[in-house]
Amino acid sequence: MTQRIDRRTILKSGLALGAGFATGGLARPALAQSREMTLAVWGSDAEVAAYNAVIAKYQAANPGTTIRLDVMPFAQFYQQVDTRLAGRQAPDLFRVTYQQVGRYATGKAAVDLSPYLDANTGDAFTSAVWSAVSVDGAPFALPHHTDTFALYYNADALDQAGIALPTSMEDAWTWAKFIENAKLLKERQAGSYPFAMSWQNGAVHRWLVYLYQHGGQLLNDDLSASAIQEAAGVETIRWTQSWFQEGLVPPSTSLKSSERIQNLFVNGTIPMMLNGNWQIPFVQQQASRFKWGVTYLPRDKAMADDLGGTCVAVSRDAKDPAAAAAFLRFLTDEANMRDFVNEAQFLPVRRSLVDAGIDYKLRPDEMRVFVDMTKTIPEHLVRTVTLPTWGRFNPRFADQLDLAFTSGQSPEETAETIAADVDRVLVA
Numbered sequence: 001m002t003q004r005i006d007r008r009t010i011l012k013s014g015l016a017l018g019a020g021f022a023t024g025g026l027a028r029p030a031l032a033q034s035r036e037m038t039l040a041v042w043g044s045d046a047e048v049a050a051y052n053a054v055i056a057k058y059q060a061a062n063p064g065t066t067i068r069l070d071v072m073p074f075a076q077f078y079q080q081v082d083t084r085l086a087g088r089q090a091p092d093l094f095r096v097t098y099q100q101v102g103r104y105a106t107g108k109a110a111v112d113l114s115p116y117l118d119a120n121t122g123d124a125f126t127s128a129v130w131s132a133v134s135v136d137g138a139p140f141a142l143p144h145h146t147d148t149f150a151l152y153y154n155a156d157a158l159d160q161a162g163i164a165l166p167t168s169m170e171d172a173w174t175w176a177k178f179i180e181n182a183k184l185l186k187e188r189q190a191g192s193y194p195f196a197m198s199w200q201n202g203a204v205h206r207w208l209v210y211l212y213q214h215g216g217q218l219l220n221d222d223l224s225a226s227a228i229q230e231a232a233g234v235e236t237i238r239w240t241q242s243w244f245q246e247g248l249v250p251p252s253t254s255l256k257s258s259e260r261i262q263n264l265f266v267n268g269t270i271p272m273m274l275n276g277n278w279q280i281p282f283v284q285q286q287a288s289r290f291k292w293g294v295t296y297l298p299r300d301k302a303m304a305d306d307l308g309g310t311c312v313a314v315s316r317d318a319k320d321p322a323a324a325a326a327f328l329r330f331l332t333d334e335a336n337m338r339d340f341v342n343e344a345q346f347l348p349v350r351r352s353l354v355d356a357g358i359d360y361k362l363r364p365d366e367m368r369v370f371v372d373m374t375k376t377i378p379e380h381l382v383r384t385v386t387l388p389t390w391g392r393f394n395p396r397f398a399d400q401l402d403l404a405f406t407s408g409q410s411p412e413e414t415a416e417t418i419a420a421d422v423d424r425v426l427v428a
Contacts, residue, residue: 035065035323039312040081040091042074043344046281050343054336058327067327075201075258081315085109090317092324095310096141098132099205102388105140110313112138116325128377129349132386133311142332145346146309147276148373149198149209150366151298152283155291157190157271169296169303169372175213175239178298182248185271195272196253196261197243198279204255204398205306205385209297211236212304212378218422219384225426226419237404237411244405256402262286276308277370280345280363294366296373303376307385309346347374389425396421 041051048071055067070091072080078100084090096104104110117139122130129143158165163181166172173181182194199206208218216232219225227233243249250269252259265273266286274297283292297305312331314324330336334350341348341358347370348354360367384390400418403409 035062035320036068037066037093037319037324037327038068038070038091039327040070040072040077040094042072042077042095044278044282047278047344050340053343054331054340057336058330065323065327085315085317088317090315092318092320093312093314093328095144096313097310098129098143098307099385099390099394101133101141101311101313102135102386103391104313105135105138106388109316110140111316111318111321111325112140113142113314113325113328114138116322117329124350124352126349126351126354128307128379128382129309129311132307132382135388141311141313142328143311143349144309144332145337145341145344146307146349146374147278147346148305148308148370148377149206149274149276149297150294150369150373151296152265152273152275152279152292152294154190154265154268154271154287155293157185157188157290161185161188161190165293165295169376172296172303173298175298175300179242179248182272183246186248190271192269193250193264194248194270195243195274196249196259196264196270197240198261198273198275199255200253200257200259200261202255202395202398204394204401205390207240207255207401208381208385209304209306210240210300212381213297213300213302214239215301217380217384219380219426221380223383223387223426226422228422229415229419234411234415237401237414240401241404241411245408251406254402254405255398256406277345277347277367280366284362294363294369296369304378304381305373305376307377307382309349347371393418393422393425 039051039055041048043051048069051069055069059065059067081090081094101110122134122139125143129146130139133139133141133143153165161184163184185191185194197206211218211228211233214232214236216230216236217227220227244251244254250259250264253261261270261273262275262279262282264270266283268289297303312328314321314328318324334352337348337350338353338358340346342360345360345362345367348358397418400409400414404411404414
């Protein structure tokens with residue numbers, strides 16, 4: 001059980017170090033004794049550099065405090081964290097996607113942060129992400145950033161194929177036009193395959209984008225039962241399955257693979273990729289042989305996009321939860337969030353930063369496309385992927401879609417099996 005510590009006790013003990021308890025100001029040297037903490041993350045070079053920058057800033061303001069950044073591969077991240085939790089040797093703080101917060105909260109693996117936060121802390125964050133980190137009204141992580149998807153393209157390859165790009169979201173390619181262009185690129189041999197989607201390592205929530213675009217839902221309106229077995233779900237499975245059947249995407253890019261499709265894009269294997277804004281620093285650095293840009297996702301009955309991004313939680317094994325929470329407040333305050341999202345090419349989740357906007361130093365035009373895409377994230381999708389039970393049916397969901405994509409399992413069987421798995425979890 002989490003020990004309840006009121007705000008007065010925290011302040012008296014000097015544990016409100018870091019980002020000013022309510023104001024988000026710079027950390028103040030509040031501790032005389034040495035404190036060591038570990039923060040476990042995954043991330044690109046740009047992300048790791050951004051984490052290290054805020055850690056250095058915090059340590060400079062808090063002599064005697066040391067925070068070690070433990071960087072793990074994303075493919076093994078949750079497995080390693082879970083193993084350490086089972087052995088009661090978990091890191092003090094760990095990065096986590098919004099889709100996974102409920103699992104760690106209900107499993108008592110993440111600490112309820114309520115004792116270490118002002119009552120109105122949630123008002124500073126956008127409602128979607130604050131809802132995502134809260135279980136039964138209590139926050140079990142602090143939101144750090146969000147991200148979403150758009151379509152990267154090799155401008156030279158598309159120009160040579162005579163493919164015109166959308167100039168606005170309203171002009172975004174339809175599903176049919178997107179496939180038509182992909183087949184044209186294949187015919188012109190613009191790379192080994194026309195495109196790939198970044199949903200590897202079981203990131204099945206990203207597939208939901210297409211389901212919602214087609215007018216479907218994974219769950220019914222009140223989230224009490226599966227809806228994927230309905231026509232829109234079966235048709236969306238069939239459409240995405242056709243990418244593999246028609247040789248439009250590399251076979252190695254299905255959900256259960258660990259292929260890094262950004263590598264395929266920068267080395268010319270694919271001229272288009274559906275990927276997130278955090279890849280911009282990597283593409284900028286590596287794609288030196290061709291011009292590239294970002295445009296809107298293809299759309300069907302509607303436009304829709306993914307709720308991405310991560311938050312940071314304090315683990316139940318934290319040696320000093322109050323000190324860990326103090327660093328967490330500092331990490332997510334306005335100034336440090338602005339710096340982090342600018343360096344790592346993410347999108348902010350503090351209302352003040354969302355309203356004011358970020359003057360991105362790297363590829364601002366492309367970042368504006370991603371900002372526009374965040375406005376299309378369906379509210380029902382957010383409620384679905386942030387359910388505490390999401391982590392329980394997510395693996396089987398990914399397994400079944402992978403069978404459809406790589407083994408030819410029928411869309412009907414795939415949808416019915418997913419529906420049965422989801423309903424079994426929901427009624428448990």
